[in-house]
Amino acid sequence: MPLPRVIVLALLFGTVGGVAMAEPPAPIALSPFGIGSCYTNNRSARDNARWLPQMAAIGLAVHRTPHTDWGAVEPESGTWAWGPLDEQMKYLDEHKFTYGAILAGSPKWNTKDKPGTLPVNNLPGWSRYATELAKHVKGRVRHFEVWNEPPNFTGKDQTPADYAKIVVAAHDAIKAVDPTALVGLAAKSAHVNYLEQVINAGAKDHFDYVVLHPYEVLNGVADNTGSESVYMHVVPTVRKMLAARNPAKVNVPIVFTELGSDAKRGGDHQAHALVKAYAMGIAQGVACVQWFEGRDGDSGPMGLLDNKGKPRPAYTAMGQMIKHLGQHPSYLGWVLLNDRHYGFVFQGAAGTVLATWASGGTPAVVDFGREVAIANPVTGNVVAATSYELTVAPVLVLGVPEPLVAQAKANAGKPFPWDGDYTDAQSVSITFGEKTIEKGLHTRSGSAVAEAVVAYGGSARAGNVPGGSVFIIDPNFLSYTPTPIEITAVVRRNPANDNAGFKLVYESATGFKTAGGWYTVPDNKQWHTVHWRIDDSQFVNYWGFNFNLESDGDKYNKYFLQSVTVTKLAK
Known part of the structure; x- marks a missing residue:
């Protein structure tokens, strides 16, 4: 301010x-x-x-x-x-x-x-x-x-x-x-x-x-x-x-x-x-x-x-x-190290600086092509290395190799990706299982947690995973601009056939709203598809997410979720 x-x-x-x-x-x-x-x-x-x-x-x-x-x-x-x-x-x-x-x-x-x-x-x-x-x-x-x-x-x-x-x-x-x-x-x-x-x-x-x-x-x-x-x-x-x-x-x-x-x-x-x-x-x-x-x-x-x-x-x-x-500092642009891990390049106090860390918390070794100085911001220590294992802990690479600087400058005006560029996509989705597949739609739990909880042969994810029913749309796909959409979820009761259900709550121009009413999952005999048409969404992530499946506590979240899809509709 x-x-x-x-x-x-x-x-x-x-x-x-x-x-x-x-x-x-x-x-x-x-x-x-x-x-x-x-x-x-x-x-x-x-x-x-x-x-x-x-x-x-x-x-x-x-x-x-x-x-x-x-x-x-x-x-x-x-x-x-x-x-x-x-x-x-x-x-x-x-x-x-x-x-x-x-x-x-x-x-x-x-x-x-x-x-x-x-x-x-x-x-x-x-x-x-x-x-x-x-x-x-x-x-x-x-x-x-x-x-x-x-x-x-x-x-x-x-x-x-x-x-x-x-x-x-x-x-x-x-x-x-x-x-x-x-x-x-x-x-x-x-x-x-x-x-x-x-x-x-x-x-x-x-x-x-x-x-x-x-x-x-x-x-x-x-x-x-x-x-x-x-x-x-x-x-x-x-x-x-x-x-x-x-x-x-x-x-x-x-x-x-x-x-x-x-x-x-x-x-x-x-x-x-x-x-x-x-x-x-x-x-x-x-x-x-x-x-x-x-x-x-x-x-x-x-x-x-x-x-x-x-x-x-x-x-x-x-x-x-x-x-x-x-x-x-002067921002020069962004890079994806190993085509996945975010890095941001700046003209710093004494040369170029790359701030980088492992995306999603998954460690990865990055080869910089030549020896560079790597500063640990938490300790102040600086080491020389040609390659380095990135983790959730960010590091500052001092004297960035020219090929990375060139990549950063070329990317500076491009859409910032989230496991792909969904700027022109008609729909985004997430499918749960032994390996969760995120295509422009993500949860607050992160894919690693979602993959750890599976059911029905590994084809679903439990509805009570913390943050697992809170969804974030890739901002390149849809952000701010009011657009008619359809949200589809494929669900099923748990093996015990406990009573389960939820309501879909989403961001609108006037705050969070409920789409339709309460949905009760019918049974556990088969997968059930539920649809919501929303004409007044306005997704800005002001609480860090766009919509969620809200079960009013733990009483009714005894369901399994196979997939969720968001599709843009004609205006």
Whole structure:
């Protein structure tokens, strides 16, 4: 979010993931490496002093925001308390951080609104807050993020139109103070549908950049389910939506002002997620990724530092990424090592750098054709080798062989594949068995888990595999564009003939919806085919998947699934 010089960075490559973009403006140098903080560690300069110097020590120089909550700067109506904010900005300046501001909250004195709701009933007060804040930070802050991940932290019955009202009010107030200031339109997760609704409800042309927090999408990558393509399509999907709903804003910067991974999954797991998040974030054109967070606070173990200030492996990984890629890496393109394993090539601090790891968690030996230096971002160790076994742990190859650089550049504008290119396919499918066959359709469990649970002679997969009934369509096949489709599933009750069934829940323009009603699997004597026609799908992966077979808990998931197919229908 708020990054005083974010104007474009790597949006800047003409096409990303196969999505054509308008000619972008000239890039302005800005590091994509950013950091953020929870409330507890970000209320004051004293809070920042517990962790911010350690961030500066590894090269981080972009901070999401100091504490600019409405109630903090206007504790009583008409009374402004700038002292703590001034002290905090001074501290950030001294440590050479750029930073923005977030407009959020409703002060206790604002009795017209309940706490935790958008202040639509006091737009004059909200506008005054935006005006006074913009005046006070003018010359130091240019980016103003409006609210934190709506529709989270809004009233139960508040709508995209309500958020649009506060965006427009903030935009107009801030621009009146500083026409060069930039206003950010925000949404939770990767909720592109919500952004579209807000734009349609009145926010059109009243923003200068887009803010997302795609935690759920990154989780699929971190868990090694092979869903890198979903993460790589966050920016292209936003651009598709903007091209359709607000063409004048199609090339605005997109910033992940929060993105992180829970350290409870393991320190190395978190570090691996960080490297992948930044490598693919820069590759798809994210202007800045502001990792959440610097130090553990009130949001669980998410920090680069734990709650005692001890560095986690992710802290080292962040430093190594900055060291080798530099503050201003240039993305050159992607490669598939051994025709399968993803690699992203950059012009780094001292030469070309390849960030790579084993796709889907399956180790593989890669021959680079000559000796290269291979850096481990988790440890900082560098080894020389001609070949290397890739695993789920990403590595940085320094001094990339020219043939790989040439391949990367040739691929830069092509659709990013997921076990094949399904851009022009009429249908995608997944078939379960002793070997699961994924043709553009995947599950959150990953194919390895799906293959481990089979039935009826190895021709099916149990319905109770975690994540096994949650489906992701290759974004090259269908993403954002509303298209009539038919989903077909072939199912059967388990050998015990337990009562089983589910409903199909899918992404639509207005949120998740149920197609038809409850389906009860008739029996276990034969395979049964069930069809759903859907005319209002809008797949954007805002929770990291497109549709699922929902059995309302474990009571009715005692079925077996042979295959699922998604087919495009004529409009």
